[in-house]
Amino acid sequence: MSRAARLDSAHITPSAHYTGYVWYRHQLAEAPFVTAFGxxxxxxxxxxxxxxxxxxxxxxxxxLLQRHLLIDACLREAIEQRGVRQVVEIACGLSPRGRRFCARYPDLRYLEADLPPMAARKRLLLHEEGWLSARHQVRPVDILADQGAHSLSALFSGLDAELPVLVITEGLVNYFSLPLIETFWTRLAAQLRPFPSATYLTDLYPDLPEHPRYRQLRWGIDLVGRLTRGRYYLHYRGDPAIVDGFGACGFREVRVHDPKELATAPADAWPALVRVVEARI
Ligand SMILES: C[S@@+](CC[C@H](N)C(=O)[O-])C[C@H]1O[C@@H](n2cnc3c(N)ncnc32)[C@H](O)[C@@H]1O
Incomplete structure (x- = not known):
């Protein structure tokens, strides 16, 4: 990985404090997830x-709520209907999802992972609140590392390869160029292949020039890019291109969810801008 890519990646971390505060404001997180910076x-x-x-x-x-609630709904469905018992949330940041799902499902194993400094911070937070346990842990990972202690293979080595697994990323993939994130998806698909069944859930902002608010959205993502001192990319021209793209990375079955599927998600005046991709091996 180039030095530039590694630097961009580290600059994404502060955005996790902002989203952490948003989850708290909307009663999805308890107070310990709030930071002064957030x-x-x-x-x-x-x-x-x-x-x-x-x-x-x-x-x-x-x-933000649309993507978060839609991922929650897909995860609930996977646990309740398809017997998923181990979840890996990569780029977990200060998300409360691991805490909420471990409280709700007593036999769920939940592994959270992030770049080493954020992973250390999250581990300390969970430890101080007495929420860390054998089934709820935090590990360092760098999605750009193809080998070593922070690689995907090191992260997955701690899982039970006899049981179904579900992997989540939220608020991550659009910070990377398409070739870089497709390299990660291809590596992830290879890691998931040995499991009896495996599902990957991610939010994704597609490039929709026909959207009535496209110009304003581009202005907004330039701002996000500037604030995180990196860039923010839009990936794929619509749902069929998403299905093809994930298929080319090694996922067998790909569904693209729109927030309008969710009765509980706040409604939009416009067609939704975010999607949640559910890709299976
Ligand atoms: C916008 S935050 C999202 C946090 C959380 N998922 C949420 O929705 O609140 C992006 C997260 O990606 C993490 N991240 C950035 N680059 C990464 C990388 N190369 N590998 C793993 N995580 C990374 C950051 O540390 C940060 O926690």
């Missing part, structure tokens, strides 16, 4: 969010 960032960005909502009807928190 609260500050949310306050500083409030005028921009208000402006986008008032002027263009684009509600950043609604987009």
């Amino acid at each position: 609260r500050l960032a949310h306050g500083l960005l409030a005028p921009v969010s208000w402006g986008a909502r008032a002027a263009f009807g684009l509600d950043v928190e609604r987009f």
